[in-house]
Amino acid sequence: MLDDLDRSLLEILVRDxxxxxxxxxxQVGLSSPSVSERLRRLEERGVIRAFTVEIDxxxxxxxxxxxxxxxxLPGKLHVVQKLIEExxxxxxxxxxxxxxxFVARLFVRSIGDLDGILDRIADKAETxxxxxxxxxxxxxxxxxxxxSASLS
Amino acid sequence: MLDDLDRSLLEILVRDxxxxxxxxxxQVGLSSPSVSERLRRLEERGVIRAFTVEIDxxxxxxxxxxxxxxxxLPGKLHVVQKLIEExxxxxxxxxxxxxxxFVARLFVRSIGDLDGILDRIADKAETxxxxxxxxxxxxxxxxxxxxSASLS
DNA sequence: AGACTTCGGTCGAGATCATCCAGCATTTCA
DNA sequence: TGAAATGCTGGATGATCTCGACCGAAGTCT
Numbered sequence: 001m002l003d004d005l006d007r008s009l010l011e012i013l014v015r016d017x018x019x020x021x022x023x024x025x026x027q028v029g030l031s032s033p034s035v036s037e038r039l040r041r042l043e044e045r046g047v048i049r050a051f052t053v054e055i056d057x058x059x060x061x062x063x064x065x066x067x068x069x070x071x072x073l074p075g076k077l078h079v080v081q082k083l084i085e086e087x088x089x090x091x092x093x094x095x096x097x098x099x100x101x102f103v104a105r106l107f108v109r110s111i112g113d114l115d116g117i118l119d120r121i122a123d124k125a126e127t128x129x130x131x132x133x134x135x136x137x138x139x140x141x142x143x144x145x146x147x148s149a150s151l152s
Numbered sequence: 153m154l155d156d157l158d159r160s161l162l163e164i165l166v167r168d169x170x171x172x173x174x175x176x177x178x179q180v181g182l183s184s185p186s187v188s189e190r191l192r193r194l195e196e197r198g199v200i201r202a203f204t205v206e207i208d209x210x211x212x213x214x215x216x217x218x219x220x221x222x223x224x225l226p227g228k229l230h231v232v233q234k235l236i237e238e239x240x241x242x243x244x245x246x247x248x249x250x251x252x253x254f255v256a257r258l259f260v261r262s263i264g265d266l267d268g269i270l271d272r273i274a275d276k277a278e279t280x281x282x283x284x285x286x287x288x289x290x291x292x293x294x295x296x297x298x299x300s301a302s303l304s
Numbered sequence: 305a306g307a308c309t310t311c312g313g314t315c316g317a318g319a320t321c322a323t324c325c326a327g328c329a330t331t332t333c334a
Numbered sequence: 335t336g337a338a339a340t341g342c343t344g345g346a347t348g349a350t351c352t353c354g355a356c357c358g359a360a361g362t363c364t
Contacts, residue, residue, distance in 0.1 A: 031342070135245070
């Protein structure tokens, strides 16, 4: 499904999505039209979901991040999910197995904001919040290697 | 610190990091050298942490994701943190307040892999794992608006 | 006030890059 | 075996980026 060249291209683009076709081409040993075509197909197939930019939340004034576990009250699941989606400060949300239904990441500018946002769901769900003190690993893709690399 | 033009540029780039300088320029109403200079400074200041590509984990064979809460045994904190960093399948890890010290995202290709990886830290930490069933919100940046938009 | 400096911007020319197209090698399959 | 499909290359052409020169507004110093 993905060959070595595709993987090399992805690896380079993960590090710098603005690498020119020419550079990509010379790094993987192809011509630029070939690279262009490969990227087009990777996007088309959905392997590449998006070219994007990673912004430092601090630069936008978000000095605090929290992981919030959210357990909607009976019958409130959909309302809560919709609410979460609408609150732009939620930067990520997963629906998981187990007692807490959602695990979400919240960006806030102050403890006050945190309180304000959690208040908005307080009557529809139980929440439990953990403030992020450090980020040992920031978002990174899973290993690009062949399906066998689990025992690194 | 960031003016409206910077914010517009970031907004465009979040959607497509490969937008050409010329397009950026015409969309925000500047010349391309100006845009180029602004991007350079945004990178230099660390506002832009990276231009990157978002890859569908499924395309790499990772059919399963889990959120793992990890509570190192007494004295094992640093060993555990190092271990997590070294295991490439951890796609994200935050150190948080509260009882569980780390909250991490794990990409795996199968339940077997999940078990294998958790085994590697089982003797150094208590873990509790929640399988991700759906992703209501995939990674997105916090609102780019001015510091006041918290009460959306 | 007037002169100087800095900062961020424009413009235009030359260099660089992306894209289009024709053509070629390889593979697949009836 | 031959036809079709695939994926590559190289070169021409048009688009884009970069660099230097210059400009004007705003702040600073005498």
